[in-house]
Amino acid sequence: MSIPHYTQLVIFGGTGDLSLRKLQPALYKLQREGLLDKVSAIYALGRSASSDAEYRQLVFDKMQEYLPKHFWDQQHWQNFAAKLHFVHLDVEDPGDYARLAEATKREVPHRNVFYLATSSTLYTPICRNLNSSGMVDANAAVVLEKPLGHDLKSCAAINSEVQRVFPEQNIFRIDHYLGKETVQNLLVLRFGNALFGPLWNSQHIDNIQITVAEDIGVGGRGDFYAKTGALRDMVQNHLLQLLCLVAMEPPANLQPNTIRDEKVKVLRALRPIGADNAKAKTVRGQYQAGAIHGKPVAGFLEETGFESSDNTETFVAIEAEVHNWRWEGTPFYLRTGKRLTRRFSEIVVEFKKHPFSLFEGDPNDLSNKLVIRLQPEENITLYKLNKKPGLSRQLKLEQVELNLDADLHDETQHHEAYERLLLDVFEGDQTLFMRRDEVEACWQWVDGIIDAWQDAQVKPKSYVSGTMGPSAALALPEKSNRSWHEQ
Structure with a gap:
């Protein structure tokens, strides 16, 4: 199976501190460098009701707080903001995943990258529901934040559940250091x-x-x-x-x-x-x-x-x-x-x-x-x-x-660090990520x-x-x- 030219990034925990303080500024800077052209859309998921416009305003406000002024460019921001979307989702509600699948459906084939910026206790239900929704194919990738589990037993259990849905070569266990x-x-x-x-x-x-x-x-x-x-x-x-x-x-x-x-x-x-x-x-x-x-x-x-x-x-x-x-x-x-x-x-x-x-x-x-x-x-x-x-x-x-x-x-x-790592995820390069x-x-x-x-x-x-x-x-x-x- 050929890898689609375009990628969609789906961020679970899209209104959380990690997403707003680290991920979104890094993505904007990649856009500014012309390195986000293959990423056609970024979907932020959360439980608080919000429209696309409200979420874009939230990201804009946080960027003013966290991003150095010399990186700011209005035209780059407008191009980046056009890619931002918000979808209300309860990670444990299978019905919400059906809505997510519909919202992210595209006529042109896309590769889905799911970034789990949540507690690792939610990784198992998220992966199961993604699989049931039909959003995971052979090209789909998942990014897991640390710490992965609370001990060896819980870590192994999470890894096994995630590998039921994603092959090891498509799992990116991230450590920003x-x-x-x-x-x-x-x-x-x-x-x-x-x-x-x-x-x-x-x-x-x-x-x-x-x-x-x-x-x-x-x-x-x-x-x-x-x-x-x-x-x-x-x-x-x-x-x-x-x-x-x-x-x-x-x-x-x-x-x-x-x-x-x-x-x-x-x-x-x-x-x-x-x-x-x-x-x-x-x-x-x-x-x-x-x-x-x-x-x-x-x-x-x-x-x-x-x-x-x-x-x-x-x-x-x-x-x-x-x-x-x-x-x-x-x-x-x-x-x-x-x-x-x-x-x-x-x-x-x-x-x-x-x-x-x-x-x-x-x-x-x-x-x-x-x-x-x-x-x-x-x-x-x-x-x-x-x-x-x-x-x-x-x-x-x-x-x-x-x-x-x-x-x-x-x-x-x-x-x-997140600029380098996100770019590697999009390119499928696992060098800087941890294996099971x-x-x-x-x-x-x-x-x-x-x-x-x-x-x-x-x-x-x-x-x-x-x-x-x-x-x-x-x-x-x-x-x-x-x-x-x-x-």
Whole structure:
């Protein structure tokens, strides 16, 4: 069967925060770049009654709030708005899907792409009803947002139900971190530069740190977060995906399944964390009242509806080990949390120091570091040692920064992660998306930690909002004479 030239995008949860804050601005920017010509219509679905005109006004208002002014163009907006439509739909009402099928029917064949910007608990009824409505054919694709399920069992059940309707090659499990320019550049840095290839192993790398820090609290995601926690919300997807890209072996080619095969090998090489070492290898935390950027903020349990969530972690730090030939002996330190000092995400590759220093008076405590920053700015920096300027006969060393990235701050060349990922969905390219065995391998490792916490009775430790987590997390690398990189 030939693939239709035109595509229709159908967004479940079309009036939700993800759709209005991320998806619609990304789609508009693709329209502005002339990359949305093959997408003939965008249908937003929701339970609130609305006309096409009312929905377009809603999107317009949100664009004014979220989209940088220099991206705005009235003619591009009019062309984009003409593609926007709203359909009232209750995801569990089969009758509404019959109306949706009628609304999206076209004389010219179209490929339907269904974006499920909803809770994963709704994925099964949505896919079943889509299939019953006759809207799913061999070319139809579905996009699934994270987290996929609540544990391995629920994830596997959802995957099985979705695969009853869509073949694996048409399922796009999205993690927006993989669409970031610098994350993609990590592949080029590792496999396109002879400088780093020979050094990318435990013989030369002392440790690797992956940090995703947020200064916000749980906000409007309270009900979800109270049942989820930082480990399920962030480590299971974002941090493990970054770990895979850092630790994977060179793929034989850049085909989607070849790259994902190597990522799965990393996940299977992760040493399990059990009740015997959970307290030594992990730290759970929960933020208390404090101050963020000089303004007072409430603690987690003080926020409305969280009185019974004293065992929910808002911070987690882990010392992970990849048990294979390349990485044995090199720890991977992972940490993520809310209400931390500032918002930033980075990967730090710290190289081993020389066994001794030639320079008199040098304590040999400065190391070479490769720092890959993902947010709020995206750049790659190599920290190297340099001579301190001056006329002293004694050579004194200092650490200096060498910027390795291209000009990612050129606004005309800066693209958000969802632009890249949506474009890949339309093109059918799964390279930056997770395969079923990959996401289930992530859950298997994370479930082991959750079980270990329960068996070993590992409770969240308090930390003051505006700090970098519990003191035990700061001490996690220090037991082996290492420390977290602080910018």
